[in-house]
Amino acid sequence: MNALAARRRHPAAIAVLLLLGLLVTGGAYSFFAPKDANAASTVSADAVQDGKNLFLANCASCHGVNAEGTKSGPSLVGVGAASVDFQVSTGRMPLAGPNVQAPVNKVKFDETQIAALAAFVASLGAGPAVPEEKWTTVIQPGTPENNRAIATGGEIFRVNCAMCHNFAGAGGALTRGKYAPALDEATPRQIYEAMVTGPQSMPVFNDRNISPEGKQQVISYLAAQRDQTNVGGFSLGNLGPVSEGLFAWVFGLGILIAGAVWLGKKAA
């Protein structure tokens, strides 16, 4: 301790201290910072080259030759593989035409092509990677822990997602023709990717907002809700009281008036 105290006035002390400070801050940052920025480094150079060719043929007209973005499309540097996988595997990209929002469409590429495109875009800059399979596996109901996990997913869903996607994931309206789509066709992987990349109007739910376990629970909740027997009968689109009221007016009153007409015509 004395030795250290004796050298505290050494000319190099300030530099050493500064270096130490920087190392600690930087180290702490790299330790605490969100870890989702892992570029797909395991993909072969061939796949990146294939992806680039596909990109030039199908995407570059809007996103630019180097994916730097143009007036018609945003830059793709740093959007990550997850984003590409989501947009292309749901058929949203390539976009058929300018619109307020990219609609779900026919998927134009096969698995390998999508993976190649994703690898190319990921090689441009770090971004969210395609999720690991263990987070996109649906938790099956049965054991109490699993049921509890599904119910927690429901709570996360209601707090974070239902205000746009509706309580049953049937979708909802946003401003000026934009909308939150229905979730019934989305695969667990697409739901996960949407959460980490925040496509279009959707906010990003990174691993700090909702942990990968939480995301898996949300996915499992949606699956459980979808698999649930419709105990009450036909669901009328899960759209709440609007469809119920319409049904009561059209069919409820309609059938009863038909009955009244029949009874009114019946001879006494």
Added chain:
Amino acid sequence: MTTINENRPAQGLRADDRRDEEVHDSTKPLGGIAGWVDDRVGAAKGVSFLLKKVFPDHWSFMLGEIAMYSMIVCLLTGAFLTFWFVPSQTLVPYDGSYIPLQGIMVSDAYRSTLDISFDIRGGLLIRQIHHWGALIFIVSVFAHMARVFFTGAFRKPREINWVFGTILSMLACIEGFAGYSLPDDLLSGTGIRAMNGFVQSVPVIGSYMSYFIFGGAFPGEAIVPRLYSVHILLIPAILIGLFTAHILLVFVHKHTQYPGPGRTNNNVVGYPLMPVYIAKAGGFFFMVFGVITLISALFTINPIWAYGPYDPSPVTAGSQPDWYMGFADGALRLLPGWLEFVSWGDFTWSMNIFPGSILLLPIMWGIIGAYPFVESWVTGDKREHHLLDRPRNAPTRTAIGVAGITMYLVLFFAAGNDLIAIKLHLSINDITMALRTLFFVGPPIAFWITKRICLSLQRADRQKVLHGRETGTIWRYPDGRFEEIHAPLTPNERWPLVQHEVPEPLQISAQKDENGVDSPIARKERLRAKLSHFYFVDRVGPVTPSELEAAHHAHDEPHAALPAGEHEALESTGAGAERESIKADKRLD
């Protein structure tokens, strides 16, 4: 064998006496259980009064019956639900059979409703019958109201019953809202949250009222138990009381009927309650119950398990109230945000919320309730009416009704603007702007179109009476000319087309007295004359007997000859003869 000599002269003197014995015989006392009951409560007279009531046959008279029966269905199923429902907001962990909610902390009200839905035998069906029955109850109340309005059945002497009906329809909506809020699910909790906002938007006293209703700050733990008392005790009691008065007044006034041969203002043509209508109406009860049960068995309503428990932080897309509160929700969605302002220091006037949520309800039901009185004042018609109007024969009233319904529908559809947007791929902002415009532009257009259609239909009726029904048979004459054969109407077919009266606008009586002093009621009278002009300026009179005569003489074809007995039938319509123009009945002498 008798010992009385029947041929005694004294007996002969009393031969013409009233035979009291026989009179007594015709009203023989009731036997059996009915007689036993009558001897003790004296109900036979009243029951016989009710059972002998005659009801006319028409499907539209059964809309009110649908309402009555679906209300009974709700009462029966509601009693079942009270056996298991726990009106408490205490948090308990959910441990029932619905997996996606297991282990979550929910209120006892929500848990018990989930148990009714999943763990109590028949519970879900009864719950769905209760909710579908409630929706159909209010649907039929409104349909019944429209029938009464458009046929003019609210006219003297039935104004009070119209007011009762108005209050009933409002109570039905409030009852529905209270019941809808009980399960404490995410959607109904959002509804209560909105209600809290509405109450707070009341100027000056709003925040106090909110604290009063919720027993403290929102959400508290008091609102579900309070709404429960209101839903199962207070409003049902008022509803049943008013509804009984409503039905009794129908018996007192006798039922209205559509015009037809033999139907006058002084009779009712139909069948007595016993045995015909007991069978028909009783049968209809089971039809209504059956249809509601069938719908409930096939279609989900209010899947509270999918909504999740209420929690003030989340809200779901597609949050709408049940349809009968939709018009108020729509009004809120249409009101622009810039209507809120602050004055006198820190008083906030939430005119972006208050008119649509709180003010709209008394205004709407107030206008509906006041309409019969306004119309009778404007038209100066103080006579009793037991014959219904065909809607086309009261063009202005019909047009006012359609304009009102248009306004209501605009608000109603505005409540579903988000669903219209996603289902039709439109911008919600454009839909809102379009509906705002339509709220002001739609009703006048609807008024004008309806009135023109009514007048055209009246003219078509005239043509039909004058020239007969088009048969579609083309007749070719020897000289080469073609003509379509018109079959003359039978007197029975003609009656409904010519029986109505067409009032003329009121004339203003003298506005100044003999000294040249303005009458104190002159301004009111001028307004009345103007409104009367508005009501009756466009009118198409029914064909008079002389017009019909002239039309028949104009037709020289042999097939157009009148069947025998035609003229007498027309004379007896009486409508032409009794018609009188209504003059302002306030005179200044």
